[in-house]
Amino acid sequence: MNTDDGTIIQRPPSAFHGRGSPINPSGRFESLRVTPDPDCDPSELPAPRTQFFKDSASTLITYNTSPDIGFETSLNIYRGCEHGCAYCFARPFHEYLGYSAGLDFETKIFVKTDAPALLRRELSAKSWKPQVVVMSGVTDCYQPAERHFRLTRACLEVFADFRNPVSVITKSALVTRDLTLLCELQRFSAVRVYVSVTTLDSSLAQRMEPRASLPVHRLRAIAELSAAGVPVGIMAAPMIPGLTDHELPAILDAGRRAGATTAGYIVLRLPHGVKDIFTAWLEGEEPGKKERILARIAAFRGGKLYDSTWGERMTGHGLFAEQLARLFDVTVKRIGLNKNRVPLSTAAFRRDGGHQLTLF
Numbered sequence: 001m002n003t004d005d006g007t008i009i010q011r012p013p014s015a016f017h018g019r020g021s022p023i024n025p026s027g028r029f030e031s032l033r034v035t036p037d038p039d040c041d042p043s044e045l046p047a048p049r050t051q052f053f054k055d056s057a058s059t060l061i062t063y064n065t066s067p068d069i070g071f072e073t074s075l076n077i078y079r080g081c082e083h084g085c086a087y088c089f090a091r092p093f094h095e096y097l098g099y100s101a102g103l104d105f106e107t108k109i110f111v112k113t114d115a116p117a118l119l120r121r122e123l124s125a126k127s128w129k130p131q132v133v134v135m136s137g138v139t140d141c142y143q144p145a146e147r148h149f150r151l152t153r154a155c156l157e158v159f160a161d162f163r164n165p166v167s168v169i170t171k172s173a174l175v176t177r178d179l180t181l182l183c184e185l186q187r188f189s190a191v192r193v194y195v196s197v198t199t200l201d202s203s204l205a206q207r208m209e210p211r212a213s214l215p216v217h218r219l220r221a222i223a224e225l226s227a228a229g230v231p232v233g234i235m236a237a238p239m240i241p242g243l244t245d246h247e248l249p250a251i252l253d254a255g256r257r258a259g260a261t262t263a264g265y266i267v268l269r270l271p272h273g274v275k276d277i278f279t280a281w282l283e284g285e286e287p288g289k290k291e292r293i294l295a296r297i298a299a300f301r302g303g304k305l306y307d308s309t310w311g312e313r314m315t316g317h318g319l320f321a322e323q324l325a326r327l328f329d330v331t332v333k334r335i336g337l338n339k340n341r342v343p344l345s346t347a348a349f350r351r352d353g354g355h356q357l358t359l360f
Contacts (some may be wrong), residue, residue: 020084074137079110131344142172165344226259233262242296
């Protein structure tokens with residue numbers, strides 16, 4: 001805005017309550033750019049409401065050949081995620097749909113309502129090679145929408161029918177709702193759950209991951225899964241250089257005490273527009289730490305905020321990356337994680353999904 005003497009003052013970003021991104025930039029594929037009125041007070045703008053759209057995808061299971069990812073097949077029931085994590089690497093996927101990686105990603109959720117039927121069809125196909133499928137490779141399968149649509153639960157029922165192994169990754173305590181199904185899969189060594197924890201600081205988590213479960217609830221979910229006999233691990237992800245990376249040992253230790261037996265970590269990734277979204281979040285939420293955090297992120301990425309080089313994009317490189325990797329290895333060894341890791345099994349897979357076909 002302009003002051004009486006003509007000086008221009010840039011308003012700081014103002015996040016909407018319950019949303020992670022303080023901005024909604026145009027997608028990188030869009031020719032139209034919408035610029036908010038600079039004279040409009042951000043606090044007077046209406047809070048964006050979540051909208052749901054039917055995703056008419058014709059297939060569900062996706063394949064990848066990335067050497068950085070420890071699985072070949074995954075599925076995503078939801079596109080977009082209401083958790084609203086300011087750092088989420090998946091945000092740019094929304095730009096392929098013609099939407100913003102900012103607020104649109106959190107408020108315009110595409111739902112694959114046919115997911116259970118598609119999954120059953122694909123697991124029944126003669127071409128299907130029984131293998132571990134990850135839920136989800138991109139957006140969280142237990143995000144708030146799942147409370148209503150219950151599609152993740154329905155897909156777990158399909159996996160249980162076929163006894164096909166599945167690995168679940170989530171930062172939501174809602175995963176414990178489906179404990180009975182997870183236990184059924186565990187009867188055939190066909191399930192593992194990873195719970196992602198970015199920070200143990202509830203205040204920071206509420207501001208950075210506004211609609212995800214609080215860290216204490218995620219740890220409680222680990223405890224419930226472990227007590228029921230479901231193999232569970234903790235993912236310290238993402239570790240944010242200069243902001244949360246110092247918490248790595250504490251996060252791993254908390255997970256171990258809750259019952260996790262395996263662990264992993266990933267360093268913050270800021271592809272495409274996520275760099276601007278996360279920077280805007282820092283300006284609004286951690287202004288005093290912004291420059292230090294961005295400098296430390298760049299130190300992990302060869303002087304840039306993001307480097308997509310295979311073999312380095314998940315962990316970074318350089319002195320600080322090596323230190324973090326050593327810290328992870330030492331901590332895991334000290335507290336006894338990642339011992340006797342048993343792979344998931346396809347031995348009990350049944351292509352008919354437990355439904356015997358009668359020939360006439």
